[in-house]
Amino acid sequence: MDIYRSLINIVGRDSVSNSQEELFIYSRDSGAQRPRRADYVVMPGTVKEVQDVVILANKEKIPITPLGGGFTLSALVVPNKGGIVMDMKRMDRVIEVNEINRYALVEAGVSQAKLKSYLEKNHPRLQHSTPEAPPTVTVVGNALIQGHGHISSRYGINSDMINGMEVVLPTGEVCRIGSSSVGPYWFTRGPLPDLPGLFIGWFGTTGVVTKLSMKLYPRPGYRELLTFSTDNIDLIPDAIFEVTQVDLLEDFFLINQEKPDWMNHVFFCLILSGHTKEELELKKNIYKKVFLEFNTLKGSRGADKMKLVEDLHPALRKRFLDVPPVAALAADFRKGGGFEYTGTILPIDKIPEAWRKGIEIAHKHGMICSYVHQILGGHSIMFAFNYSFNRADEKDVERTRKALEESNRLTFELGGMVWKGEVGAQRLAMARMDPNTAELIKKVKKSLDPNGIMNPGNWEVVK
Amino acid sequence: MKYEDIIHRCFRCGYCKLTGDYSDFNCPPYRKFKFETYSPGGRMWLIRGWLNGEIKESERFREILFSCTMCANCVEHCVFTFSDDLVNIFIAAREEMVNKGIVPPAVRDYLKNIHVNGNPYKESADERGKWADGTSVEAYGDQEYLFYVGCVGSYDERGKKIARAVGNLLTRAGVSMGILGNAECCDGNEVKALGEASLFNLLAEQNIVLFKKLGVKKIITLDPHAFNAFKNDYPALGGEFEVYHYTQILSPLIQSGKMPLTEYNLGITYHDPCYLGRHNGEYDAPRAILKTIPGVRLIEMEQNRENAFCCGGGGGNFFTDILGGGEDSPGRIRVRQALDTGARIIAVSCPQCAKMLEDAIKVEEQEDKLKVMDVAEIVSNAMG
Numbered sequence: 010m011d012i013y014r015s016l017i018n019i020v021g022r023d024s025v026s027n028s029q030e031e032l033f034i035y036s037r038d039s040g041a042q043r044p045r046r047a048d049y050v051v052m053p054g055t056v057k058e059v060q061d062v063v064i065l066a067n068k069e070k071i072p073i074t075p076l077g078g079g080f081t082l083s084a085l086v087v088p089n090k091g092g093i094v095m096d097m098k099r100m101d102r103v104i105e106v107n108e109i110n111r112y113a114l115v116e117a118g119v120s121q122a123k124l125k126s127y128l129e130k131n132h133p134r135l136q137h138s139t140p141e142a143p144p145t146v147t148v149v150g151n152a153l154i155q156g157h158g159h160i161s162s163r164y165g166i167n168s169d170m171i172n173g174m175e176v177v178l179p180t181g182e183v184c185r186i187g188s189s190s191v192g193p194y195w196f197t198r199g200p201l202p203d204l205p206g207l208f209i210g211w212f213g214t215t216g217v218v219t220k221l222s223m224k225l226y227p228r229p230g231y232r233e234l235l236t237f238s239t240d241n242i243d244l245i246p247d248a249i250f251e252v253t254q255v256d257l258l259e260d261f262f263l264i265n266q267e268k269p270d271w272m273n274h275v276f277f278c279l280i281l282s283g284h285t286k287e288e289l290e291l292k293k294n295i296y297k298k299v300f301l302e303f304n305t306l307k308g309s310r311g312a313d314k315m316k317l318v319e320d321l322h323p324a325l326r327k328r329f330l331d332v333p334p335v336a337a338l339a340a341d342f343r344k345g346g347g348f349e350y351t352g353t354i355l356p357i358d359k360i361p362e363a364w365r366k367g368i369e370i371a372h373k374h375g376m377i378c379s380y381v382h383q384i385l386g387g388h389s390i391m392f393a394f395n396y397s398f399n400r401a402d403e404k405d406v407e408r409t410r411k412a413l414e415e416s417n418r419l420t421f422e423l424g425g426m427v428w429k430g431e432v433g434a435q436r437l438a439m440a441r442m443d444p445n446t447a448e449l450i451k452k453v454k455k456s457l458d459p460n461g462i463m464n465p466g467n468w469e470v471v472k
Numbered sequence: 473m474k475y476e477d478i479i480h481r482c483f484r485c486g487y488c489k490l491t492g493d494y495s496d497f498n499c500p501p502y503r504k505f506k507f508e509t510y511s512p513g514g515r516m517w518l519i520r521g522w523l524n525g526e527i528k529e530s531e532r533f534r535e536i537l538f539s540c541t542m543c544a545n546c547v548e549h550c551v552f553t554f555s556d557d558l559v560n561i562f563i564a565a566r567e568e569m570v571n572k573g574i575v576p577p578a579v580r581d582y583l584k585n586i587h588v589n590g591n592p593y594k595e596s597a598d599e600r601g602k603w604a605d606g607t608s609v610e611a612y613g614d615q616e617y618l619f620y621v622g623c624v625g626s627y628d629e630r631g632k633k634i635a636r637a638v639g640n641l642l643t644r645a646g647v648s649m650g651i652l653g654n655a656e657c658c659d660g661n662e663v664k665a666l667g668e669a670s671l672f673n674l675l676a677e678q679n680i681v682l683f684k685k686l687g688v689k690k691i692i693t694l695d696p697h698a699f700n701a702f703k704n705d706y707p708a709l710g711g712e713f714e715v716y717h718y719t720q721i722l723s724p725l726i727q728s729g730k731m732p733l734t735e736y737n738l739g740i741t742y743h744d745p746c747y748l749g750r751h752n753g754e755y756d757a758p759r760a761i762l763k764t765i766p767g768v769r770l771i772e773m774e775q776n777r778e779n780a781f782c783c784g785g786g787g788g789n790f791f792t793d794i795l796g797g798g799e800d801s802p803g804r805i806r807v808r809q810a811l812d813t814g815a816r817i818i819a820v821s822c823p824q825c826a827k828m829l830e831d832a833i834k835v836e837e838q839e840d841k842l843k844v845m846d847v848a849e850i851v852s853n854a855m856g
């Protein structure tokens with residue numbers, strides 16, 4: 010069967026390609042993983058087109074890799090076994106914003122940028138949780154990989170904000186999940202068996218999400234950054250505990266950079282917001298008090314003591330208050346256009362150890378350590394082992410791959426989890442996994458996708 | 473290739489394809505084709521792949537490189553320190569293709585016509601000054617300014633009308649200026665954009681010699697494309713002139729009340745030409761003119777100034793049409809953006825934009841709702 014022709018019949022000539030140019034671009038991403046072959050790139054414009062492509066692929070047993078913004082950096086959108094890359098960006102409508110019930114229903118190709126500007130223009134009192142990723146990435150891709158945004162410290166990670174979705178199953182059925190399966194509203198995912206879980210964190214191995222409803226939240230009028238610093242890494246877990254006992258944060262980061270010298274401290278960046286100036290002032294005063302009391306509690310002195318950073322560099326202030334910040338600049342730290350990180354979801358008490366070992370890994374591979382970690386509600390931290398590399402220097406790219414691999418191993422050794430891990434990290438997880446759990450993953454995949462067409466190679470049981 | 477040392481630094485993060493407020497994708501070929509390959513980042517990676525031998529020269533590769541309109545939205549919005557060089561990188565890649573003789577036929581024909589005729593219309597040089605017949609525009613002698621019209625203003629029917637409107641206005645305003653008529657030659661802006669560096673140098677040197685011989689010190693251009701070449705590229709070749717776009721000359725004259733205007737009761741939206749706006753930072757002069765006309769309500773499109781969406785004619789596409797038509801062609805998108813304002817007129821200050829948008833209005837079948845007028849034509853009407 011002429012697959013290319015069949016694809017053209019479904020989506021039209023302009024929305025399918027098997028040219029070397031598209032295959033080149035869609036067989037690699039901006040991270041450090043090696044390219045992997047794609048055979049076709051398809052851009053469906055409707056649910057029916059998605060469905061028809063899936064039915065064709067299922068019949069012909071051709072892999073499909075769904076792609077949103079393609080910016081996990083861990084090559085999750087680069088096919089492991091060839092086949093079709095399904096770029097969702099033609100499906101880019103914000104279908105509905107229900108203001109009073111605070112949700113937005115979007116198609117799979119809607120970018121963070123689009124939803125943000127749509128809300129700013131039409132519903133300025135509401136916001137969605139926006140990741141630091143480039144604004145071209147999709148709302149759906151981010152939610153499906155359990156991403157986190159600028160209000161995740163307060164409201165939870167972005168996948169927790171999913172109310173429901175529409176999915177094309179690997180066998181071609183279109184399925185609604187959440188309240189929209191029983192009524193007209195897309196306002197809640199339960200109380201029902203929690204089916205969204207069949208598609209969240211699966212990296213597109215269980216179906217193609219075509220629509221998704223996300224919770225929206227109040228947008229405060231005032232925001233400010235309050236920063237404290239210390240040189241004592243061992244104080245971090247207790248400090249996080251105390252700060253998150255007072256439940257008033259919008260967002261919370263830990264940062265450190267070995268160069269320049271003024272950045273080489275542990276910075277606690279607290280993003281506070283308020284609907285009135287008074288509310289914001291109150292929160293600022295409360296957190297200043299929290300740190301004062303923390304110093305007293307710990308009897309901290311000298312460099313150990315938590316200090317309020319009064320003369321914060323304006324660039325740093327901007328970096329944390331911009332939604333989203335231009336975090337992509339990390340790719341040019343070494344004038345090489347490359348950046349990838351192991352996103353480690355780590356228990357809070359393991360931070361000091363991870364911190365020290367992360368520096369060792371960076372140094373071992375000739376890199377300077379640079380950390381930006383997001384604290385996720387006082388239960389865990391997204392601890393980022395960041396590596397900027399020079400795309401034009403294959404040895405440097407290889408060093409980065411090694412550093413990532415070591416960070417992945419370290420993560421598991423510390424009892425953490427690798428978030429949006431590349432295939433290598435997934436294999437590490439599967440190898441350590443309770444065999445019955447691994448078997449359950451396999452069974453779920455098999456029952457939804459009997460021919461194994463959906464992004465194969467991901468979450469596979471290690472023999 | 474020039475800039476080879478920075479090309480790998482593109483992360484392909486995509487800020488380059490957005491507007492500054494992220495409200496929409498603003499890269500013309502990306503809007504039209506939607507594959508990542510047609511975005512500035514995709515182009516950067518493909519050029520690198522081509523230089524490394526991973527990408528073979530092909531029709532599609534040529535289309536990807538030559539459909540770029542050089543609108544500089546990427547230059548404006550890329551977040552990296554090499555952003556200023558993005559358009560230069562695309563030109564450098566085109567230069568490589570020209571040198572290897574592997575450009576698309578439409579590009580080859582355009583360059584050949586310039587080479588042979590000194591204009592892309594295959595017209596004789598004797599026709600060049602005809603647009604001025606019946607006007608009181610004088611030949612250049614010892615006037616203060618040279619009024620340089622360019623190929624589109626000299627040969628294209630729509631362009632000629634605009635040239636006449638501008639020429640007449642400058643004359644009525646008492647601006648001391650003259651034209652070269654049949655002695656005028658192509659400014660070379662598109663030749664450079666299409667990657668023919670040596671032909672560009674030849675044209676520029678020829679023009680510079682002529683201008684100097686005639687004692688030209690100050691130039692007014694009709695076309696922002698010529699304005700761009702004279703202002704940014706000629707100095708390096710020894711052509712240092714004071715260069716103005718015609719709106720920059722008219723704006724103070726109109727604002728000072730020297731040109732009495734009658735009421736012109738209309739909603740007008742203004743389309744920024746890329747070579748006047750993003751490439752040269754002139755957003756205010758045309759707007760100031762429009763705002764001075766009594767009764768005119770200037771209604772901005774959502775994508776304006778630094779975020780203006782290109783008409784699709786830049787980077788040589790006006791002549792080569794490699795970007796092509798269709799529902800998502802930039803001209804048609806821009807017309808729909810203009811319609812959203814409720815304005816009855818799209819004001820332009822570039823003959824290439826005028827033509828692109830007029831064609832798009834026809835295809836969109838919106839002739840009864842929207843009309844394209846050059847700023848000079850609007851002023852002429854308001855002067856009665």
Ligand SMILES: Cc1cc2nc3c(=O)[nH]c(=O)nc-3n(C[C@H](O)[C@H](O)[C@H](O)COP(=O)(O)OP(=O)(O)OC[C@H]3O[C@@H](n4cnc5c(N)ncnc54)[C@H](O)[C@@H]3O)c2cc1C
Pocket residue numbers: 074075076077078079080081082085086097117139140141142143145146147148149150151152153154155156157158211212213214216217218219336337338339464
């Ligand atoms: C500088 C930088 C900063 C970042 N900061 C953050 C951050 O703060 N928070 C954060 O969460 N992430 C961050 N990221 C990581 C990543 O860019 C984001 O999580 C991004 O939102 C992922 O979305 P995407 O559209 O690129 O997904 P993709 O990479 O396109 O897709 C992710 C996975 O989901 C699958 N998928 C995509 N669409 C569908 C669909 N419709 N149906 C089924 N499966 C689908 C894909 O196959 C893939 O497995 C950052 C990245 C960079 C480069």
